[in-house]
Amino acid sequence: MTILNESGIPDVLPPLHAASGLAERLPGALVVVVGTQAEAHLVQSLPGAPSPNLPGPTRNPRLMFAVLDPERPPQQGLLASRIAEAAARPRGTELVLLVAGRSARLLGVDAAFEARLVARKLELPAEVVDPDAPHESPGTLSTDLEARTLAALVDLCPERRTSDLLETGSPAKRGGLFGGLLGRGREERPGTQGHPVVLLGGASSSPGSARELAAELLRAGVEVAGAVPGELPALGEGTVVAVLDPNLTAAAQVAERRGARVVRTLMPVGVDGTARFVQDVAGEAGVRANEVSRARSVWEELGALRSRIRGKRIFFAGDTGVEIPLARFLADAGAVVLEVGAPRLDRRFLAPEVQALGPDVDVVVSPDWRGQMERIEEARPDVVVASPGLYVPLVARGHLCRSPWDFLEAGLYGYAGARRVLELLARTFERAETLDALNL
Amino acid sequence: MRLLRGVYEGPGSHGILRVAASLRGVHAVLRALPGEGYFPALYGSRERVGEAAPVTLSPLGEEAKESPGDLARDLASVVRRHPRAETIVLARSEAALLSGENVPATSLAESLGTAKTPRLVTCSWEAPGMRETEAAELALEDLIRAHVRGRPERSPYPTVNLFGPPVFGPSAGAEYAEAERLLDLIGVEVNARVPLGAGAAELARLPRAWANVLLYREVGESATLYLQDEFGTGRVTTPMIGAAGTGAALRAVGELCDLDPKTVQRTIWTELAHTAKLPWYARLEPPEVLQGRRVAIFGDFTYPLGLGYALAREVGLEVAACGTYLTHLERDFLFHANTFTEGAFVEDDPAEVAARVEAASPDLVVGTHLEEEVADSLGVPFLPLCPPAKGTPFVGRPLMGYAGSSVLADALDGVLTRSRKEAAKDQGQP
Numbered sequence: 001m002t003i004l005n006e007s008g009i010p011d012v013l014p015p016l017h018a019a020s021g022l023a024e025r026l027p028g029a030l031v032v033v034v035g036t037q038a039e040a041h042l043v044q045s046l047p048g049a050p051s052p053n054l055p056g057p058t059r060n061p062r063l064m065f066a067v068l069d070p071e072r073p074p075q076q077g078l079l080a081s082r083i084a085e086a087a088a089r090p091r092g093t094e095l096v097l098l099v100a101g102r103s104a105r106l107l108g109v110d111a112a113f114e115a116r117l118v119a120r121k122l123e124l125p126a127e128v129v130d131p132d133a134p135h136e137s138p139g140t141l142s143t144d145l146e147a148r149t150l151a152a153l154v155d156l157c158p159e160r161r162t163s164d165l166l167e168t169g170s171p172a173k174r175g176g177l178f179g180g181l182l183g184r185g186r187e188e189r190p191g192t193q194g195h196p197v198v199l200l201g202g203a204s205s206s207p208g209s210a211r212e213l214a215a216e217l218l219r220a221g222v223e224v225a226g227a228v229p230g231e232l233p234a235l236g237e238g239t240v241v242a243v244l245d246p247n248l249t250a251a252a253q254v255a256e257r258r259g260a261r262v263v264r265t266l267m268p269v270g271v272d273g274t275a276r277f278v279q280d281v282a283g284e285a286g287v288r289a290n291e292v293s294r295a296r297s298v299w300e301e302l303g304a305l306r307s308r309i310r311g312k313r314i315f316f317a318g319d320t321g322v323e324i325p326l327a328r329f330l331a332d333a334g335a336v337v338l339e340v341g342a343p344r345l346d347r348r349f350l351a352p353e354v355q356a357l358g359p360d361v362d363v364v365v366s367p368d369w370r371g372q373m374e375r376i377e378e379a380r381p382d383v384v385v386a387s388p389g390l391y392v393p394l395v396a397r398g399h400l401c402r403s404p405w406d407f408l409e410a411g412l413y414g415y416a417g418a419r420r421v422l423e424l425l426a427r428t429f430e431r432a433e434t435l436d437a438l439n440l
Numbered sequence: 441m442r443l444l445r446g447v448y449e450g451p452g453s454h455g456i457l458r459v460a461a462s463l464r465g466v467h468a469v470l471r472a473l474p475g476e477g478y479f480p481a482l483y484g485s486r487e488r489v490g491e492a493a494p495v496t497l498s499p500l501g502e503e504a505k506e507s508p509g510d511l512a513r514d515l516a517s518v519v520r521r522h523p524r525a526e527t528i529v530l531a532r533s534e535a536a537l538l539s540g541e542n543v544p545a546t547s548l549a550e551s552l553g554t555a556k557t558p559r560l561v562t563c564s565w566e567a568p569g570m571r572e573t574e575a576a577e578l579a580l581e582d583l584i585r586a587h588v589r590g591r592p593e594r595s596p597y598p599t600v601n602l603f604g605p606p607v608f609g610p611s612a613g614a615e616y617a618e619a620e621r622l623l624d625l626i627g628v629e630v631n632a633r634v635p636l637g638a639g640a641a642e643l644a645r646l647p648r649a650w651a652n653v654l655l656y657r658e659v660g661e662s663a664t665l666y667l668q669d670e671f672g673t674g675r676v677t678t679p680m681i682g683a684a685g686t687g688a689a690l691r692a693v694g695e696l697c698d699l700d701p702k703t704v705q706r707t708i709w710t711e712l713a714h715t716a717k718l719p720w721y722a723r724l725e726p727p728e729v730l731q732g733r734r735v736a737i738f739g740d741f742t743y744p745l746g747l748g749y750a751l752a753r754e755v756g757l758e759v760a761a762c763g764t765y766l767t768h769l770e771r772d773f774l775f776h777a778n779t780f781t782e783g784a785f786v787e788d789d790p791a792e793v794a795a796r797v798e799a800a801s802p803d804l805v806v807g808t809h810l811e812e813e814v815a816d817s818l819g820v821p822f823l824p825l826c827p828p829a830k831g832t833p834f835v836g837r838p839l840m841g842y843a844g845s846s847v848l849a850d851a852l853d854g855v856l857t858r859s860r861k862e863a864a865k866d867q868g869q870p
Contacts, residue, residue, distance in 0.1 A: 009497050009508045014475040032443075036534040037571065041450035042478055065444045070538065070568035074441040082443045102473055106538040132473055134501075140474040369480075370521060373492070389480030389493065396490025 001357045003345070008368020010343040011389035012319040015131045015144035017046035019099055022149055023063040025203065026229055028094035030087050032064045034079065034111060035103040040065035061089075073107045080117035087122055095125050095156070097149065101132035127152035136249060139344025139366055142319040142387075143247050146203040151251040153228045154200065159258070160236030194286030195261070196225035198233050200251055201244030202413065209411035210244065213268055216414050217242075220289035222282045235260055242281045244268060244413060247321035249349045266352050268413045269322070270329025270421070271298045276352075298415045302333070305422040308429065310334035315381040317341045317372045317390055318404035324353050324363070326385070326407060326421065331358040333422065338379050341367040383428060400432045446790045446810050448765035448828060452566050452575030454479070456531035457495055459579045459659070462606040464639035466583070467494045467525035469518055471511055471541075472533030474499040486608050486832050494525070500536050512546045519548050519558055526640045527559045527586065529579065537568045559586050573658045573740065574768050576606060580635055581662040587643035591671065594648055598697035599631035601649045601673075603660025606635050610829045611836030613637075618841035619655055619680060625707045626690055628697050634660070647671040651696035653689065655680055655840060658741045658766060680840040681746025682754050682848070683716040711842045718845035721853060722755045729856055734760040736783075736802035738793055738811055739826020741766050743839070745776050747806055747825060750848065752780040760800035763787055765808075804855060821855035 016033070020043055023031040033039050043065070064086055066079055087093045096118050100111035111128040119126040129148045141147075197217065202210040214224040226233025228251070235241070237259035243252050244267060252262045265280035266273040275291035282289035299306075313336045316323040327340045337360070345365045347354060357363070364372075369390060376384055376399060386394050386401045394401050402424070410420045449455075453470060457479050460468035470477060474497070483493035498514035508514055518528060528548060532541075543562050550557050561582050566575065602619055605612040613636060620630045631649040632642035652664040653676045667673045674696040678689045687708050694704035712719065722730065735757045737744045741764055748762045761783035764773045770786045777784035783800055787793050794814040797805060805815035806823045809830040815822030824830060825839060825848075838844040 007508070009477075009499065011480060012474070012477065013481050014478045016475060017478065036451065036538075036568065037447060037449070038451035038453070038476065038534040040444065040447045041454060041572075042476065044446055045450070045482055046478055061445075063445075065447065066441060067444055067447065068441050070534070072441075078441060082441070086443055101475075101535075103535045103538060106535065131475055144475070369492075387481075389477075389484060392484035392488055393490055393492040 001354070001359055001361050001363065003347075003354070003363045003365060005365040006367050006371060008366055008371055010139070010319065010341065010367050011317075011369040011372075011387045012140050012343045013046065013142040013388050014042055015140060015142055015146075015148075016042050016099070016101070017142065018145040019043045020060055020063050022097070022146065022203075023060045026095070026097075026149075028092055029097055030062050030064070030083075030093045030095070031097045031099060032066055032083055032086075034066040034068070034098055034100040034109060034114075036068055036070065036107075039099075039101065039103060040067050062093075068104065068107050068109065070107060074109065076110065076113065077117055079109060080114045080121060083114075083118050084121040087118075087124075093122070093124065095127070096122065097152065098126065098128045099131060099145070100128055101130055125156050127156065133250075135344060135346070136348075137344055137346045139342075141247050141321040141344050143245070143321055147245070147247045147250055150200065150203055150228055150248060151254045153232065154235060154251050154254045154258075157198075157228065157232045157235035157258075160196075160234035160239055195238050195240045195284070196233070197222055197240045197242060197281060197285050198225055198235055198255075198260070199227040199230075199242050199244060200255065201248055202227070203229055203245075209413045209417055212411070212416050213244070213274075213414045216268075216274065217278055217281060220278050220282050220291065221287045222278075222285050222289070240281065240284045242268075242277065245322065246324055246350055246353060247344075247346075249346050252349065264352055266328075266356055267322075267325040269325035269417065270332060271295050271302070271415060271418050272332055272356075273325055273329055274414050274418065294415075298418065302419060302422060305419065305426055306333050308426040309422060311336060312382040312425070312429065313338055313379070315339055315372075315376055315379065315384045316404075317367070317369075317376065317387055318385045319343055319387040320404040320408065322404060322408060322412070323385060324350060324357070326404075326412065327361060328353060328357050329418065329421065330425075331361055335425075337361045338381050339364055339372075339375060341372055343367070383425065400428065402428055442789065444789055444791070448788055448790070448808060448810065449572040451534050451572060452570035453531040453533045455572035455574070455576030456529060456563055456566075456579040458572070458606040458608055459576045459583065459635050460529045460531070461494055462635040462637070463527075463583065463643075464637060465524065465526040466529055467496065467518055467522045467527070468529045468531055469496050469498050469511075469515055470531050470533065471498045471500055471536045473535050474501055476533050476535065483607070488832060488834070494522075496521075500533075500539065500541065511541075512544045515546060515560070516549055525558055526556070527561060527583065529561045529563065529583070531563060531579075532566055534568045537566060561586050571766075571768070573766055576659045577662045580606075580659055581666050584634075584643055584646060584663050585666065587640055588647060588670075589644060592645055592648050594650060595629075595631060597629065598627065598699065599629045599649045600651045600653050600676075600693060600697070601631050601646050601664075601667075602633045602653050602655055603657075603664055604633065604636060604655040605827070606659055608828075609636075609656065610825075610827050610831075611833065611838055614836030614838040615655055615840045615844070618838040618843045619653065621843075622686065622690060622707075622711070622841050623653075623693065625711070626694060626699060626704050628693060628699070634663070647673065649673060651676060651693055653680075653693060656742050658769065679742045679746030679749070681743070681844065682750025683712060683719050683842060683845045684754055685746050685749060686716070686841050686845065687712075716842035716845045718750065718754055718849045721849035725853075725856075727756075730756050732758060733803045733856065734758045734800065735804045735806060736761040736797045736800045737826070738763045738765075738797065738805075738807040740764060741769050741773060743826040744806075745773070746840075747848070748777060749780050750845070751806075751852075754845075755852065757804070759783070760802050761785065761796055763793060763796060765793075804852075821858070823851050823855060825851070 115126040239260040241255045266276040268277035275295035477497040480493040676692040759781040763785040765788040
């Protein structure tokens with residue numbers, strides 16, 4: 001495995017595009033994008049998960065734009081009062097998220113102050129999410145807004161102290177806010193582990209996949225106390241936090257600051273990734289689990305699917321950050337990974353993932369999109385996992401493309417996710433072969 | 441500060457990029473935050489043409505001290521990597537403008553291979569708060585000024601320039617094609633289509649034309665005024681929408697190109713007999729279908745005015761409300777809209793627009809994709825005929841010209857006849 005830094009300009013969909021998706025996926029949250037015309041237009045133009053055929057703009061009553069006038073920056077407190085008025089209209093608002101980036105700062109908006117004011121006026125939690133806040137390692141990923149939002153949600157989790165250590169069950173149901181992800185309707189079981197486990201991530205994909213992972217952990221004897229996003233669990237000293245997505249450095253740091261133990265392991269993507277994840281999370285929670293035989297049997301079950309992607313050459317030019325674990329899994333499954341583009345690579349946070357990448361995989365940090373296209377033309381891979389800006393031009397040049405969001409939407413976590421990933425790729429190849437066989 | 445549910449226009453930089461991406465041989469450099477480069481994704485999904493968007497991001501950021509991030513170096517790198525680019529346009533996002541960064545006094549190097557130095561257009565008039573359409577208009581003027589050299593001679597036979605919509609316009613290519621077809625019928629050649637598909641050569645030869653036909657006035661206004669002031673090229677500003685609008689525009693072109701009015705009129709009659717179906721539709725439908733039916737129209741400038749006039753005068757609908765979101769064209773819009781409606785208005789807040797549309801209690805809403813919701817809530821048919829519109833058809837259908845009038849007739853026939861049938865069903869009639 002080699003890591004190169006191309007110092008280029010990667011094709012990354014702006015993280016802000018996720019604002020409308022967040023408003024949909026976090027029921028009860030009112031998302032207010034604070035900025036200029038530019039931010040509002042961006043969010044409106046790129047709704048939901050991007051694909052070459054972007055869905056038409058949709059309007060969500062829980063998404064609003066505070067468009068600032070550059071000539072007349074607002075007085076302090078005005079934003080908060082407007083939001084307080086607006087929040088009263090859609091019923092059941094339980095959280096206000098102020099998405100305020102650099103433009104708002106440049107126009108003198110103190111978003112943290114406004115959020116505090118909103119919280120006081122509405123007696124609801126209000127958090128600021130800054131999509132432009134710098135990360136520890138340079139670069140931008142299209143999933144950064146979700147990551148920042150998750151960090152804010154972790155911050156909102158009720159505190160947990162050492163004295164609560166023995167209470168490992170779910171927190172009392174509050175109903176409404178972020179409910180329905182996990183634990184709802186599940187029978188309470190007496191704790192079998194020393195530390196409660198909280199799952200962190202899965203905001204970009206369907207919530208069902210986090211539930212599957214919880215079931216997987218339960219099979220190994222680990223009960224999941226909650227998930228973020230989800231019904232916010234108590235989080236603090238002694239809590240074991242299991243991170244699902246590779247871009248959640250900030251959220252993991254917030255959890256660590258609270259005294260939680262963040263498990264440093266592989267992401268639960270692919271068979272070996274899930275096995276290591278379950279084993280390490282269980283270990284950290286005080287449960288001894290051995291996933292070797294389970295992993296072996298899953299690999300055997302996937303035999304037929306593996307043979308359909310064996311030897312296929314894959315180029316990752318995605319922008320979500322999930323490409324690294326995905327590449328690791330597909331390389332293990334027998335595919336040939338030509339290159340993995342990483343617009344941002346947090347090498348410390350992702351150390352287990354980077355170490356687990358096979359010896360033949362090259363990672364290019366900050367890849368230049370033109371360079372990527374040239375290398376793709378040269379290598380002629382069987383499939384390219386392409387960012388939205390490259391997708392259509394690559395298809396036009398005769399390449400077979402999939403969007404990284406297709407994998408996220410299919411649900412890539414856990415053993416079932418591994419199957420879905422392989423099925424998705426097998427389906428892609430099958431369809432391409434059928435189309436190519438036609439005499440046009 | 442305003443709390444909005446949506447916006448009709450993008451920022452100024454988006455308008456500049458739309459114009460730059462419409463032209464050939466132009467590469468744009470967007471100076472913006474690393475998280476603002478959404479144009480390539482949008483270009484891919486809207487245009488679906490297979491070419492990568494001719495836009496390069498120059499990331500502005502605290503940490504971006506070295507290349508990429510250094511604007512002068514990024515400009516040089518674009519020249520190096522895109523040797524066929526004849527013009528480089530610099531657009532700055534609102535965040536970049538607000539950060540107070542100056543445009544570096546830089547001159548571009550020769551591009552390798554062609555040994556030519558590309559022109560640099562910096563759009564120095566950009567200001568935070570400027571909207572997409574106004575910026576597109578000014579950028580087009582700047583680009584034309586940068587390319588027009590000397591005083592080229594007028595073409596020996598009558599020619600015109602077509603100033604139409606830029607990329608992302610609804611069926612933009614089809615609008616140009618229909619106008620060109622009609623001009624060809626009256627014996628006028630198109631000297632250049634601007635901005636869609638025009639290259640440096642076309643921009644340089646714009647003054648050769650006898651007249652400028654403004655298909656899409658919101659973007660072509662400044663440029664054609666410049667050509668009028670500088671070279672005395674006359675303008676045709678009547679929206680080529682509906683049979684009457686198209687006929688008026690063709691007659692005006694005929695006058696400016698010294699054509700025989702009878703020949704022009706003969707062509708118009710032939711087209712009215714064969715292609716233009718809107719007048720035919722208006723005569724064919726029983727009066728009950730159309731008379732007294734109220735329509736609310738909302739959009740940019742050309743489309744609501746053209747459609748408003750056609751629906752009011754040619755079809756006989758009652759235009760209960762007609763509005764635009766282009767606040768900088770308020771006076772012009774109200775002047776024209778007041779000729780066919782008493783409900784002319786200018787508004788750029790979708791919630792207010794929805795309230796105006798509701799208050800007009802229309803039987804039909806013609807608007808942008810943002811008006812779909814209000815039409816749904818009123819339970820009346822909706823026609824998304826004004827930009828910004830959803831959908832990216834592979835085959836564009838024009839709304840302009842005589843063919844466009846037939847497309848309009850089809851659209852009206854679909855929604856009005858259907859709604860009449862539904863109403864009859866509700867009343868228990870067979």
